[in-house]
Amino acid sequence: MGYVKTAMLMAAMTALFMGIGYLIGGSGGAVIALIFAGGMNAFSYWNSDKAVLRMHNARLVTERDAPDYVGMIREMTARAGMPMPACYVIETDQPNAFATGRNPENAAVAATTGLLRRLSREEVAGVMAHELAHIRNRDTLIMTITATFAGAISMLANFAMFFGGNRERQGGILGTLAIMFLAPVAAALVQMAISRSREYEADRGGAEICGQPLWLASALGKIDAFAKGIEMPAAERNPASAHMFIINPLHGQGADKLFSTHPNTANRIAALQEMAGGMRDVPRSGARTTSEPLTHSRIPRAGRGAPKRGPWS
Structure with a gap:
C-alpha cells in the first residue's frame, strides 16, 4: 500500500463526499462537502492514528509499565532495522492487536490485555511481528485513513435524516433514504x-x-x-476500524461475513504452515539470519526490562 494508492483513496472519498453533499443540499451542499472532505484529508494524514487509538481507549505504555511487552517490540524492531513505534495497550478481554501511523517514523502498535493474558509469549511475538510488518510495508497510513473516512461517511449519511433531501431535484425523500442506507454500505465496500x-x-x-x-x-x-465468543465493545461502536485488527473483532454475524475485510483464517494458517515447512528445508549457516526465532530467554520478562543491546544488534 503506497502513497499513490493512498492518494487515490483520498480522491475517491472526496468524490463520494461531494456526491452525498449534493444529494443532501444541492450545489451548496456539494461545496460544503468538498471543504469538509479537504479538512478530513488533512486531518486523516496527520491525526487519524491518534483518532483510532482514542476510539479504543488505548493507553500508552513504556518499558517501566510493561517491560515484557515493550521489550519484545524493541528487540524485534532492532532485528528488522525499523524505528521503535509507540506501544499501547487496550483494556479489553478479546485478544487482538493493530498497528497505525502515517509512516514507520510515526507509528504505533496496540495490543489488547486479552492478547497479552490469553496467548503464550511466542504467540504474542508472532502477532506483534505481524503488526510491525504492516508498519514496514507502510500499510498503516491507508488503514487509518480508511477507518476515519468510513466513519465520516456514515456520519454524513446520518445528517440526511435531519436535513432532508435535495430540493433542487424531485424525489428528495427517496434520495435521502438511499443515502441513509447505501452510504454506509459504500463505506464498507471502500474498506x-x-x-x-x-x-x-x-x-x-x-x-x-x-x-x-x-x-x-x-x-x-x-x-x-476467542473473537467469536468475546465481544469488543469499542469495536462494535466503531466498526469502521475493524479492518485494522489482525482478526476481525466484530462479534456480529451475517453482515460482518459479507463485508469482511480479512482473509479466511484457515487459509492464512495454511500459508504460514507451508512457509514454516519451507524454512525448515533451508540449511542454516553459522551466522544469525532473519529466520532465527526469538526464544524465551531473548524476550524480556516482566521485572527484568529490556537489554540495552539486543541479540541481533
Missing part, C-alpha cells in the same frame, strides 16, 4: 477495496521478523476462536 493480500503479506513479513511462522499460525487460530 473491502483495500486488498486482502496485505494481510497475507504482513503474515509473511511478520513470520520473517520473529523467525517462526508457526507462532503466528497458532496465534491466529486462538484469536479467531
